[in-house]
Amino acid sequence: MSAADKLLDVQHVTVEFHIGGLVGGSLLVAVNDVSFSLDMDQPEIFTLAGESGSGKTTLSRLLLRDLEPTRGKVLFEGRDLATVRNRSEFKEFMKKVQPVFQNPFETFSPLRRVDAYLFDTALNFEMAPDHQTAARVVEEALRNVGLSLEEVSNRYPHELSGGQIQRVSVARALISQPKLILADEPVSMVDASLRMEIVNLFRKLRDEQRVSVIYITHDLATAYYISDRIGIMLRGFIIESGPVEDVLDRPLHPYTQLLKESVPEPAPKERESWAKHISLGTTEVKEYSRAGCKFAGRCPHVMEICRVVDPPDVQVERRTVKCYLYTEHAEPAAAGIQP
Amino acid sequence: MALLSVENLSAYYRTEIYGISRTVRAVDGVSFELKPNEIYGVAGESSCGKTTLIKVISGNLKPPLKVNSGSVSYHFGIHAVDMLHISQEELRRDLRWKEISYVMQGSMSVLNPVRKIIRTFEDIVDTHEGIPDKKRFFEQVREHVNRLGLPSEVLTSYPHQLSGGMRQRVAIALATVFHPRLIIADEPTTALDVVVQRGVLQMIKDIQAMSNNTVLLVTHDMAVHANVADRVMIMYAGRIAEEAPTEIIFNAPLHPYTQHLIHSLPMIGERSNKVSLRGAPPNLANPPTGCRFHERCPYVMDICRTEVPELVTVQDGHRVACHLVKENPL
Numbered sequence: 001m002s003a004a005d006k007l008l009d010v011q012h013v014t015v016e017f018h019i020g021g022l023v024g025g026s027l028l029v030a031v032n033d034v035s036f037s038l039d040m041d042q043p044e045i046f047t048l049a050g051e052s053g054s055g056k057t058t059l060s061r062l063l064l065r066d067l068e069p070t071r072g073k074v075l076f077e078g079r080d081l082a083t084v085r086n087r088s089e090f091k092e093f094m095k096k097v098q099p100v101f102q103n104p105f106e107t108f109s110p111l112r113r114v115d116a117y118l119f120d121t122a123l124n125f126e127m128a129p130d131h132q133t134a135a136r137v138v139e140e141a142l143r144n145v146g147l148s149l150e151e152v153s154n155r156y157p158h159e160l161s162g163g164q165i166q167r168v169s170v171a172r173a174l175i176s177q178p179k180l181i182l183a184d185e186p187v188s189m190v191d192a193s194l195r196m197e198i199v200n201l202f203r204k205l206r207d208e209q210r211v212s213v214i215y216i217t218h219d220l221a222t223a224y225y226i227s228d229r230i231g232i233m234l235r236g237f238i239i240e241s242g243p244v245e246d247v248l249d250r251p252l253h254p255y256t257q258l259l260k261e262s263v264p265e266p267a268p269k270e271r272e273s274w275a276k277h278i279s280l281g282t283t284e285v286k287e288y289s290r291a292g293c294k295f296a297g298r299c300p301h302v303m304e305i306c307r308v309v310d311p312p313d314v315q316v317e318r319r320t321v322k323c324y325l326y327t328e329h330a331e332p333a334a335a336g337i338q339p
Numbered sequence: 340m341a342l343l344s345v346e347n348l349s350a351y352y353r354t355e356i357y358g359i360s361r362t363v364r365a366v367d368g369v370s371f372e373l374k375p376n377e378i379y380g381v382a383g384e385s386s387c388g389k390t391t392l393i394k395v396i397s398g399n400l401k402p403p404l405k406v407n408s409g410s411v412s413y414h415f416g417i418h419a420v421d422m423l424h425i426s427q428e429e430l431r432r433d434l435r436w437k438e439i440s441y442v443m444q445g446s447m448s449v450l451n452p453v454r455k456i457i458r459t460f461e462d463i464v465d466t467h468e469g470i471p472d473k474k475r476f477f478e479q480v481r482e483h484v485n486r487l488g489l490p491s492e493v494l495t496s497y498p499h500q501l502s503g504g505m506r507q508r509v510a511i512a513l514a515t516v517f518h519p520r521l522i523i524a525d526e527p528t529t530a531l532d533v534v535v536q537r538g539v540l541q542m543i544k545d546i547q548a549m550s551n552n553t554v555l556l557v558t559h560d561m562a563v564h565a566n567v568a569d570r571v572m573i574m575y576a577g578r579i580a581e582e583a584p585t586e587i588i589f590n591a592p593l594h595p596y597t598q599h600l601i602h603s604l605p606m607i608g609e610r611s612n613k614v615s616l617r618g619a620p621p622n623l624a625n626p627p628t629g630c631r632f633h634e635r636c637p638y639v640m641d642i643c644r645t646e647v648p649e650l651v652t653v654q655d656g657h658r659v660a661c662h663l664v665k666e667n668p669l
Binding site for chain 2: 052161163164191194195196197199221224248249258260263265266267268270
């Protein structure tokens, strides 16, 4: 697959933040040598999952060009985002990549009617020459999320339910007919009885509107439900990625295994094994500054080399794992921990 | 004997601004009991009255919240307490921390950011019991903290030096320093990562098993209840929809709302199509007549629109408020 066939191509991207004062301070590598790509013709839902502080949100800011990588490149439709400089080019880019944020009640100002945002977006992106034509564009976007202009016009955010307003937020993202939607924890603030309608919506967008979705979440259960592929992040690295059934049904990386095991299953049958004791890190920063594999301090299969050198990416069937257990010389050990 | 009996409790928020009065019926006709030595889960969506219920039973009544009717009574051994008629002074002196303690979502707001953890322990113990012997006190706190599986170093750390999960566990250690008979945990793991959440919940379970006290665990996360609670109450729009032992809530739920909650949960390893309920949770300033769930219920009947369903016992320990169940008993 050449670069031209890729909608999004993230190549060895690293983001470093300097924390601390003028003298001293330390370097925090929020995203560390991350690569992945999305196919141009085959829309898909790609999940980036990980715990807080794993670099998910920094990565999403990179993809929205809100942040520039310290090293590496992000190509969108074959073009390096670093070369998108002037306003009109940036507008073209924004038209194609749209975000959906976590808390819909923060996305919209409580003092402004929600339909105003939809019209603004339509006019700003020149999807319509005037307000009247814009109404058609807005109506169309709302229909795609199962709402109508009648239901939302002249309504303030507090007059809509959490599920409805999050759908308006998705509709707003759809107005410019994007190719990629970046959804950062879009359901974590939505009530349980309304959550699945938002999740199902992303599936529908992929199938009917042919929009690719990058779904950023810490919730592995919804990730399993909607995504095609998944990348598990730990302290800036994608440590395991591949088709979601492979990664979550039979996780290979010890961290993915721990993560999957820790998700409480909504059934009382696994209570005993779930209550088995686990070790937790005491402080936050230690793992970032650790040399070698970031999981070495908690890993049950840790080896000498893990603490010294970053593990390489190893291809195991359809997925990539960043772990020494699966490198060639460690084959027997790997076989031993297959779940 | 029950540790806590709540009978027919109604607590409303009453506000009057510019002569327009508004009543939000956050808790309406709720009755239940907490037994000694159990983990009792309360589940429900946002604004279903979970937090209001906790406020009332922990004696935290401040305007505009008012109790309209009902009773809340505790039995600590031979000592009975009427929570709705106790003075603030007695509450503070005899009950808070000692008999009833509270673990909340943001542990950062419990810990003083400019003092080491051990000083926070000192503050709390000093106000409630006094510290005659400092050395012995430090020893006791260290023992307490170690027994709960935390390293002694946390005591000499400042809150910002600890990870979120460790802070939440310190908050739990603080809440259990007097071995209270009731621990109220309000969304104790909501802001935490899954691995950390597991560690914190394990700690709550361990403490309960060690001291045989009662834990009231409030969270919207059904998966947490499945793994931690002994009994679960499902609230909807200020009322109890269903209450049963955890196994029954998950394996044989009777209320349509509970059934939906359970069946709509996505699970790893299973991808069948899940759907949401139509509509949204009602506004409690103007709740629907009859059963408050009727507008969203797939099995709605005429009676549901006019008559409030009673909470009936269908089996030992299994109570449901639904006309369907009343009409076709098991």
